[in-house]
Amino acid sequence: MLAEADGRWATPVVHDWDVHATVAHLLAADEALAGRLGIAARVPAGAPPRDTGWEDVWDRRTAEVIAHEYGRAPEETLASWSAQAAALLATPEARDTERAARAETLMGMRLPVADHFVVRAFETWIHTDDIGRALGRAVPPPPEGHLGRMVRLAVRVLGLALGRETAPVLLSVTGVEQWVLGSADDPVRAELALDPVDLCLLLGGRRTPEEVPRHTTGDAAAVRNVLERAASLAWL
Template sequence: MRSGPRARPTSSRASGGGGPPPRGAPGGGRPPRGGGAPRPPNPRRARARPPAGPAASLRWGRDGPPPTADDLSRARRRAPADTVADWRAQSAVLLASPAAHDPELAGRATTLMGVRLPLADHFRVRAFETWVHTDDIGRALDKPVPPPLADHLWQLVRLAVRMLDRAVGASAEPVALTVSGEGRAVEWVLGSQDEPVAAEVVLDPVDFCLLLGGRSDPAQVPRGVAGDEAAADRLLNRASALSWL
C-alpha cells in the first residue's frame, strides 16, 4: 500500500485566504489552456503526494445486478415527485446513520460498489455523484447548477486526487498537479517520487472534478501547463478515463 503524503500548499493562501493565485490561474478562476502556465518544473523542490487512504481496486461497479430495460422503463413512467421523494428518503437514512456523526466510525474502511474506502469517503462519493448528476439535469434543461460550497468542493477535490493517485501508480512519470480556485491553491505530485517532475498542470477545482466525473474532454479542459505537454496530457486523459459517475 502506498503511503500517502500531505498535500503541499503552493503558498500560504492554500488555507483559504485571499491574494493572487499561482501563475497559471489568473484571477483565481479557471487557468487558460496553453497560456499563463505555472513555473517550469523544479526537480529539487519538496514534493507532496496525495493523502493516504486504504488500498483500493479502482474497478468501480454496483452492488447487485445492473438495471434492466424493464427497470429503466418503469423509472421513466414514475412521477418526478416520487423519484425525488425516494432520493430524499435515502439521503435522510444516510445522514441519520451513526457513521455520519461519529468520526471513528466514519474512518473505518468498507467495500461498496467494488471499492474499499473509509465510510466518510463513500459519503463523499455519494455527494460527488449527486452534484454531477444534478449538473447533468441542469444542462439538459438549460438551467445553471451552482457548484458545491467551497469547503465541500475541496473535500471532493481531495477525494478525486486520492483516486487519481491510485490510478496513476507509484511508477508513473511524476506530474505536479495544482488545483487553484475558490481562494485556495494546493499542489500534489502524482507518480514516482524518485524522478524529476516532468510537467506541471494547473486546473480549476470545478473543472478538475468534472474531468474526473467524465463530464469534460481532457483535450479541451482549461488548464495551465509547463514542462512536458505530453506527460500533462497523459495525466489528464488518465483522469478522464477514471470516471465512475
C-alpha cells in the first residue's frame, strides 16, 4: 500500500499525523522492542527525564522521531522502518521459543518477548488500517492464525485490567474461543459476543463502546464495564 502512496504522503491519517508521520511513529514504536533485542535506534535519542512514565516516553519519542523524519523524504522513512522491522524478524528471539519466552517489561506490560512481537503486529495492522482508510483503500484483517493470537493476548490483558472483583461476563469471540472475565467466585452475570476484528478495533481505540457491534444478554452494566475497560486500554 505504501508503495502506491506517491504524492499522497501528506494525507491526514489519525491524531494530527499524515501518512509520513504515521510511518515515522511506527519506526519509533518498534524501537523499544528492537532496543531490548540489541538493535540500535535509527534516530538519535535524547535521554528522557528520570521518573517519566512510559506513556510520556512513548509520546515524546514519537514526536522526536516524527520531527526528525520530516527532514527526510518519506521513502527514506519507509526504508528505515522496513529495515528495522526486518532486523527484528531476524533476531534469534523471533525464531527460538526459549528466547522468545523471556519476559520483558515494555509499555508498562511485563510479557514474554513473543507477546511483544504480537503487540508490534497489532499496532502495525491498526495503523495500516488507518492509512488505508485515509487513502480510500480497503485493508484486510490479519490472517486467521495471526488474528487469533492478537485476540488471545488482548483478552488476557483485558482480564488482568478487569481484575477478580468485577461482575463476571462470558466473552465469546467469533471463531476464536470464549472466556469468563471478572470474578471466578460468582455466577456469570452477562454474555457478550464480539467479532474478532471489532474487538481489536475497540482495544485499539478505533471503535467506541457505544458503536462496536455486539450481541449481549444479561446485566447491561456488567457488559458496559467490560466494553469501557477494553476501550480504556487503547494507547494508539
